[in-house]
Amino acid sequence: MSTRGEYKMPGGKLIAVEFDVTNGELRDVVVTGDFFLYPEEALPLLGGALEGSPTTLDEAGYAARVRTALHTKGELVGSSPEALAAAVVRALRARAGLERDDGH
Amino acid sequence: MDTDGSGLTPDEVARWRALPWKLLPAVPRAPVMNMALDEVLVERVGSNERAPTLRVWGWSAPCVVLGRFQSVRNEVDEEAAACHGIAIVRRISGGGAMFIEPEGAITWSLYAPESMAEGRTFAESYRLFDAWVVDALRELGIDAWYAPLNDITSTAGKIGGAAQARRAGAVLHHTTMAYAMNMPLMLEVLRIGKEKLSDKGVTSADKRVAPLRQQTHLPRAAIIQHMIQHFRQRFGINESYLTPDEFADAESRAREKFGTRAWTHYLP
Numbered sequence: 001m002s003t004r005g006e007y008k009m010p011g012g013k014l015i016a017v018e019f020d021v022t023n024g025e026l027r028d029v030v031v032t033g034d035f036f037l038y039p040e041e042a043l044p045l046l047g048g049a050l051e052g053s054p055t056t057l058d059e060a061g062y063a064a065r066v067r068t069a070l071h072t073k074g075e076l077v078g079s080s081p082e083a084l085a086a087a088v089v090r091a092l093r094a095r096a097g098l099e100r101d102d103g104h
Numbered sequence: 105m106d107t108d109g110s111g112l113t114p115d116e117v118a119r120w121r122a123l124p125w126k127l128l129p130a131v132p133r134a135p136v137m138n139m140a141l142d143e144v145l146v147e148r149v150g151s152n153e154r155a156p157t158l159r160v161w162g163w164s165a166p167c168v169v170l171g172r173f174q175s176v177r178n179e180v181d182e183e184a185a186a187c188h189g190i191a192i193v194r195r196i197s198g199g200g201a202m203f204i205e206p207e208g209a210i211t212w213s214l215y216a217p218e219s220m221a222e223g224r225t226f227a228e229s230y231r232l233f234d235a236w237v238v239d240a241l242r243e244l245g246i247d248a249w250y251a252p253l254n255d256i257t258s259t260a261g262k263i264g265g266a267a268q269a270r271r272a273g274a275v276l277h278h279t280t281m282a283y284a285m286n287m288p289l290m291l292e293v294l295r296i297g298k299e300k301l302s303d304k305g306v307t308s309a310d311k312r313v314a315p316l317r318q319q320t321h322l323p324r325a326a327i328i329q330h331m332i333q334h335f336r337q338r339f340g341i342n343e344s345y346l347t348p349d350e351f352a353d354a355e356s357r358a359r360e361k362f363g364t365r366a367w368t369h370y371l372p
Contacts (some may be wrong), residue, residue, distance in 0.1 A: 012253060013199075016178065032175040032371050034200035035251075038226060038270055041173050077198075077226040078253045 002028070003098075005091025012076035017087045019050070021095065026088070035079035042074030046084060055092055059085045071101045111159035111250070112235045117338070119220055120236070121179040126344035127332065128159040132206065135167035135193045141356040142269075142276055143196050144211055144350055149215040150274030154350070156220075158341060159213045160328060163206035167191040168293060171267065175371045184292045188227040194368045195278075199254060202280050208329055209314070210264075213278040221275055226268070230254050233277040234266055240334035244320050244327070256281065261314030282315040282325045 003021070008014040013035040020027045029047040037043060049069030050062060056066075059082070066081035076084075112120075128217050134139070138161050148154040167190055168180050169257070176182065179201040180192055190203075202209070214233055221229040241248035241263070251257045256264045256279070265279030316327055335341055361367050 016175070030175075030371065032173055032178065033196065034171050034174060036198035036226065036268070037173065040198070040269065042195065043173060075226065 003091045003095040005087040005089070005094060006033075007083045007087040007090065009079055009083045009087065012083070013082050015076075015079045015087055017047075017050070017084060017091055019088075019091065022057055024055050026050050026055065031084065033079065036077035038075050038077065045069045045074055050084075050088060059089050061085075062088045111231060116232060116235075120339040123156040123216065123339070125335070125339060125341040126155045126157045127336075127341045128157055128344055128346060130160040130162035130209050130328065131346075131356065132162035132164040134164050134358070135169065135191050135204070136358045136363045137354055138163070138168075138211075139193050139195050139362040140354040141346075141350075142237070142278065143271075143357060144354045145213070145215045146196075146269065146271045146274045146276040149217065150272045152273075154215070155344075156217060157213075157215045157344065158335060159215070160332070161208070161211040161213070163204060163211075165189075165191060166205045167193055167206060169202045170194045170368070171201060172196060172269075172359075173198050173371065174201060176369050177372060179295055181293055181295060188289065188293065190293055192368055193362065195267070197267035197269035197278065199265065199278065201294055202265075203283075203294050204280075205286060205289075206355045207324060208284045208286060208315075209280050210280070210283050210324065210331075211278065211280040212331070213276060216275050216277070218270065218273050218275055227253055229237075229268065229275065229277075230266055233268070233275075234279065236335060236338060237264075237279060237281075237331070239338075240331050243334065244322070244330060246316075248353075258319065259315055260319055261312040263314060263316065263319075282313050283327065285313055285315045 002018050004018045006014055006016040013033060015033040015035050017031050019029040029050045036102040046066060049066045053065060062085035063081040066084050145157060149156055168185060170179055183193060221232060231250050231251060234256055237256060238248045238250050246258050248256055248258045248263060254266045255262055264279055266277060266279040269276045
């Protein structure tokens with residue numbers, strides 16, 4: 001089952017991430033939200049940056065991956081690589097909570 | 105900096121005035137045609153086939169307009185929308201979902217050469233394109249101001265929001281203002297999440313919208329007329345029309361792109 005996390009920057013826009021976890025890695029990562037991204041065609045770079053990342057990274061680790069992927073190829077407006085990373089960490093926490101509830 | 109009542113510097117006013125603005129008056133169109141026209145017209149302004157343009161939107165049917173990066177199921181109750189005959193369309197710009205009823209919203213697009221926003225960050229260019237709107241609203245007695253990143257708001261509550269997209273050589277800046285709100289229907293159709301309200305205070309009442317009818321008691325057409333009049337007096341603008349070629353181009357894109365599930369549901 002896929003897991004989802006959201007983060008809204010204060011005074012900014014919402015960014016959400018949804019993914020599956022397979023063998024300790026993020027899979028089928030989809031990023032959505034009411035943020036702005038220029039150019040719009042850079043959207044796959046956001047999910048692509050996180051695809052295959054281990055679930056053990058910290059927020060700065062995910063943010064660095066997103067920042068590197070965008071580099072000169074895209075600019076987030078109203079959101080940021082750090083905001084997306086925060087959404088990932090929230091999703092992972094929610095997932096960990098669910099697993100505990102299931103008795104794992 | 106605030107020399108023109110709105111934060112537009114004399115240099116910025118000069119930039120607006122230097123352009124040969126054309127007006128496309130409102131004609132009721134299908135939601136999907138409004139989406140397609142934005143793409144056609146911003147491209148044509150970018151390639152100099154069309155002069156910089158202010159297009160006032162007309163709507164022939166109610167709809168939900170999703171931002172470019174929004175997920176359908178996170179924003180819309182599709183069953184409720186279908187039940188009320190409300191179409192779901194997706195625009196080319198980012199930003200948030202809008203619930204549109206033909207007489208409930210006032211929407212326009214500005215298509216300008218990219219040079220207009222030269223030397224500005226994306227964030228700064230929102231203020232540049234919304235400053236005249238704030239002034240026009242103040243003339244109607246509303247204490248409006250621009251609220252970063254992309255809102256126009258007032259003491260009574262939020263009035264509207266804007267979104268921008270860029271195409272080779274041109275900026276599309278479109279703004280929607282609430283004229284009259286059907287809140288019960290909107291809340292039935294749109295899903296408004298808690299996270300979205302997280303920095304707006306503890307209650308959703310802080311995110312209140314203050315539609316223009318309630319604030320001005322003016323007919324919708326009178327407000328639109330006032331906006332155009334303000335623009336004309338300040339920057340100059342001449343009436344124009346959609347060419348048959350532009351219309352045909354938009355119709356074909358409405359059919360082959362904007363009206364397809366591949367586009368509207370590309371983020372399901």
